[in-house]
Amino acid sequence: MLDKTSLLAGSARFDLCGACSQAAGGRQRSVDDRWIYPAALPDGRTIRLLKVLQTNVCTKDCQYCENRASRDVRRESFSPEELAKLFLSLHRADKAGGLFLSSGVAGRADTVMARMIATAEILRRRHRFHGYIHMKILPGASRAAIERAAQLSNRISINLEAPGPGRLERIAGEKDFLRELLPQTEWIQQVVADPKTRANSHTTQFVVGASGESDREILKWTDWLYKGRGLYRAYYSAYEVPDEDTRLDAPPTPLMREHRLYQSDFLLRKYGFGLDELVFEGTGDLSLKVDPKERWAQEHAEWFPVEILTAPQELLLRVPGLGPVSAKRICSWRRQNGLRGPDDLRKAGLVLKKAAPYLLLKGKPLPIQPSQLALPFSSDSPIPSLAGDLQITPGSNVQVTGARRWLRVPWPRRCTG
Numbered sequence: 001m002l003d004k005t006s007l008l009a010g011s012a013r014f015d016l017c018g019a020c021s022q023a024a025g026g027r028q029r030s031v032d033d034r035w036i037y038p039a040a041l042p043d044g045r046t047i048r049l050l051k052v053l054q055t056n057v058c059t060k061d062c063q064y065c066e067n068r069a070s071r072d073v074r075r076e077s078f079s080p081e082e083l084a085k086l087f088l089s090l091h092r093a094d095k096a097g098g099l100f101l102s103s104g105v106a107g108r109a110d111t112v113m114a115r116m117i118a119t120a121e122i123l124r125r126r127h128r129f130h131g132y133i134h135m136k137i138l139p140g141a142s143r144a145a146i147e148r149a150a151q152l153s154n155r156i157s158i159n160l161e162a163p164g165p166g167r168l169e170r171i172a173g174e175k176d177f178l179r180e181l182l183p184q185t186e187w188i189q190q191v192v193a194d195p196k197t198r199a200n201s202h203t204t205q206f207v208v209g210a211s212g213e214s215d216r217e218i219l220k221w222t223d224w225l226y227k228g229r230g231l232y233r234a235y236y237s238a239y240e241v242p243d244e245d246t247r248l249d250a251p252p253t254p255l256m257r258e259h260r261l262y263q264s265d266f267l268l269r270k271y272g273f274g275l276d277e278l279v280f281e282g283t284g285d286l287s288l289k290v291d292p293k294e295r296w297a298q299e300h301a302e303w304f305p306v307e308i309l310t311a312p313q314e315l316l317l318r319v320p321g322l323g324p325v326s327a328k329r330i331c332s333w334r335r336q337n338g339l340r341g342p343d344d345l346r347k348a349g350l351v352l353k354k355a356a357p358y359l360l361l362k363g364k365p366l367p368i369q370p371s372q373l374a375l376p377f378s379s380d381s382p383i384p385s386l387a388g389d390l391q392i393t394p395g396s397n398v399q400v401t402g403a404r405r406w407l408r409v410p411w412p413r414r415c416t417g
């Protein structure tokens with residue numbers, strides 16, 4: 001059983017399922033909890049998720065995936081009873097608060113989904129488990145299967161993997177983007193919008209750099225999914241060569257590319273940016289050297305400097321180095337207490353080293369000495385526009401002041417299902 005758990009939980013690590021990381025509070029993982037991932041839920045709570053596959057048997061041959069059909073690896077499956085029992089033992093031992101359930105596609109999607117659904121039904125009905133379940137919708141799943149999954153789960157997701165049918169065909173020839181993925185996103189949207197359904201959000205994931213796609217292509221699809229499909233979050237997973245037998249000849253994708261996509265995604269979702277405002281280089285990719293908001297500011301000098309005493313929140317959000325929390329704090333602090341000088345900025349807890357060149361205070365440049373301010377990141381950090389609010393994105397590279405090298409927030413990679 002331990003072998004099977006190791007195999008099927010290990011194979012699920014590539015699926016990004018929310019704000020989860022592999023680092024369990026920095027502590028050493030024991031055998032029992034190595035497949036448990038701390039995750040932040042939309043309501044702000046943190047939960048420990050067991051991430052596991054119902055089976056790693058798969059008839060599809062996605063070239064980026066270690067579970068693909070052509071690969072000679074040990075195959076295992078959990079019965080619904082076995083998997084429910086495993087989860088409950090971890091739950092009762094206070095090791096796992098929730099379940100992330102995915103699967104290889106062993107035959108018809110609905111047949112596999114029926115086993116995943118049966119696992120969730122055992123937990124919900126027989127054992128009265130009311131906690132968090134995130135269930136992966138498999139490509140080709142029927143509307144009925146999606147509805148049942150959504151009744152039992154708190155969140156569901158389907159991975160598009162690539163921006164569009166042409167791109168997907170290059171890396172996962174057996175998946176039919178237009179028949180097995182796109183209609184499902186519409187059904188998922190409709191099902192999740194039903195207030196009677198337990199699941200109230202849905203996500204997707206892209207493999208970045210495997211199909212020769214550009215960042216512009218990926219973000220175009222992401223933007224469309226946010227607007228047209230009510231997507232809650234898109235996740236980006238930099239391509240890693242799964243093994244030497246893969247037919248893909250793409251090199252591994254730099255983690256910074258994944259990070260720039262997350263930053264741009266934040267701009268679309270939280271900063272009021274439109275897709276057409278993002279600055280892409282000639283290749284259609286984002287700059288790896290400059291973060292997307294700073295790159296936009298470089299192209300729009302006419303917007304700056306901004307008067308910190310009067311600028312509306314939406315304008316403050318355009319300032320590199322200011323995030324939603326900082327912009328909101330500036331507005332509330334100046335309304336309640338007034339902003340008279342650098343002392344007030346410090347009292348308000350604002351980190352403005354990066355933003356200072358873009359701001360005026362009473363018509364004058366901010367007389368801010370970097371040493372006056374508590375900086376959470378070094379000045380050349382690639383993420384200050386987000387770090388201003390301490391929003392460290394999934395899979396991001398973080399350079400902590402004083403650290404000698406880049407630290408990657410160690411997120412699991414690659415998808416299944």
Ligand code: SF4
Pocket residue numbers: 058059060061062065066067068069103104105172415416417
């Ligand atoms: S990504 Fe999913 S469908 Fe594709 S080979 Fe891996 S497990 Fe199978």
